[in-house]
Each structure stands twice: as C-alpha cells, then as structure tokens.
Amino acid sequence: MKIQYLGTAAAEGWPGIFCNCKVCKEALRRGGKDIRTRSQAVIDDKILIDLPPDTYLHMLTYGLDMPSIRTMLVTHSHQDHWYPEELMMRREGFAVDMKGTLDIYGNDAVKESLERVVADALVYSPNRAQIAYHEIKEFTTYSSEGYEFIPLKATHNPRENCFIYIIKKEGKSLLYANDTGYFAEETWDFIKGQHFDLVSMDCTMQKIKIPTNHMGLLNNVDVVERLRQTGCVDRDTKYVVTHFSHNGGWLHEEMEKQAAEYGFSVAYDGMTVEF
Numbered sequence: 001m002k003i004q005y006l007g008t009a010a011a012e013g014w015p016g017i018f019c020n021c022k023v024c025k026e027a028l029r030r031g032g033k034d035i036r037t038r039s040q041a042v043i044d045d046k047i048l049i050d051l052p053p054d055t056y057l058h059m060l061t062y063g064l065d066m067p068s069i070r071t072m073l074v075t076h077s078h079q080d081h082w083y084p085e086e087l088m089m090r091r092e093g094f095a096v097d098m099k100g101t102l103d104i105y106g107n108d109a110v111k112e113s114l115e116r117v118v119a120d121a122l123v124y125s126p127n128r129a130q131i132a133y134h135e136i137k138e139f140t141t142y143s144s145e146g147y148e149f150i151p152l153k154a155t156h157n158p159r160e161n162c163f164i165y166i167i168k169k170e171g172k173s174l175l176y177a178n179d180t181g182y183f184a185e186e187t188w189d190f191i192k193g194q195h196f197d198l199v200s201m202d203c204t205m206q207k208i209k210i211p212t213n214h215m216g217l218l219n220n221v222d223v224v225e226r227l228r229q230t231g232c233v234d235r236d237t238k239y240v241v242t243h244f245s246h247n248g249g250w251l252h253e254e255m256e257k258q259a260a261e262y263g264f265s266v267a268y269d270g271m272t273v274e275f
Helices: 022-032 053-062 083-092 106-122 185-191 217-230 252-260
Strands: 002-007 042-043 047-049 071-073 104-107 131-135 142-144 147-153 163-169 173-176 200-203 238-242 273-275
Touching: 002 022, 002 053, 002 238, 042 104, 053 217, 071 163, 083 106, 104 106, 104 142, 147 185, 185 217, 200 217
Parallel strands: 047 071, 071 104, 104 131, 173 200, 200 238
Antiparallel strands: 002 042, 002 273, 042 047, 142 147, 147 163, 163 173
16 A cells, blocks of 8 residues: 655645744745645545645646545545535536546535535536545444545544544555544544554644644654554554644754654655555
8 A cells, every 4th residue: 555645734734824934934945845735645546535725736746636536535624624615626517527426435514514515506507526425433444446444533623523544455554643632542442453554643733742633743652652552553564744733843854853763754745655
C-alpha cells in the first residue's frame, strides 16, 4: 500500500489565508515544503480521504485522477475536510462521460450537509451527480474496491461523531488519525489485537501539548507509546505526523529535527509513503 499526502495543513492553510504572523511570513518566503494546503490524502491512488476546498489544486498539482475515484472516506464535516459544493461539478453539463458512481462514506453530519447542497443544486438542474452516500457507524467494518475500512471514534468535535480510520488491504494496515486528540478509551479498547504498518497522526499544535481535539508532538509520543504497549505496532511500523497549524510554531525543517528524535516522519504536501 501507499499513501500520498495531498494537503498537510490545518483549517487556515499555511501560510494562513488572512494571517500576518512571522511564522506565516517566513513560510511564504521559504516556499517549498513550508507551503501547506488543507488536509487530504489518497491511498493507492484509489481511496480518497476527505474533500477539502483545495481538492482542485491537488488534482492539478499531483495529477490526482478525480474522474477515476470511486471511494471517498470523510472524517468529519468541518469545512477544511468537507466541501460538498465541489461534488456538484459531477452533474451533467459540468462533467462529461462519467463512468460509475462515487461512493462516499461518513457520518450523519456529513450526510446532512451533502443533502443541503444537492437540494439547492437540483433547483437548477435535475441531473444527478452519480453519488451514493453511505452513513457509517464507528467500530464497524466496511469494504470497497478490495479494501476494508473501520471508522473509529475520534476526540475532536463533541457535537459531532468524528472518525479516524483503519484501512486494510492484503495484509497491510494503516491507522489514519486526524482530526483527533489522544484517542478515546473506546477506540483504545477496539484496536487491541490490531497491527498497523503505518500510523498517521494529527500534529496540529506541534510544540504545544494539548488535552483534546487535536494533538502536538508530545501527544503523538504518548499515542505511540500506548500503541506499543497494546502490541499494535512493531519495529517495522512507520510513523508520520501531519495536519499542522502555524500556531504550533515550527516550520518544516525544525519540525523534522524534533520529530526525528522519536523516529517520526513529517508529512509535506505531495509526499508519498509506501508500507
């Protein structure tokens, strides 16, 4: 399996769209890996995770073949992860010669926001966008295109049932863990007995350790330590941190130095990891 990180920033992007802080200014000056778009990833060029406002840019920049995507997993309904208006471009007249349905998996809040957008769009056009929405529940196994995936309870927005995901295929397993803070106990109980070849973690706050909603580097260290204690990882497991906010204060080079002390890789836009 492989994962490509299409976007690695928190909601505001990096540099933040309206931000004038010194960290954002320095990121803009340096460019390269310090320029981060909103969070999105793709597994084996087939399983898309989240639909941020930057999806079109990701398609242009990394050759993401959106017409061929048949499976989308959505973590939650915050706008930096879920921009359903983009899906209206699948309607006839906007997209020509589409082949097949896009299966979208997510929670009830994601479903409700999609239904609102579709209802508005159908006022102007009766054409359907060839979308099938599947409302899913945590700790339940689903399958699509030869992959198994399991949504787990995230600790992010208490008003929404947010997900992190286990994704499996042919003996390989990924734990994709953003947006979330340190995992809920129900999640820890469920993953006992699982094995992960790659663990991808929310590191929004970088040098700041926080109690919930997101994580910083030291929260990531705590997660990995417990994964080791539960036997979910081994010496060959790869660890990647992603989803960074400028409020965390470390640009890419400094973040790499800090993360290397714990054996973690630091994601950047466009990075691919095979496992």
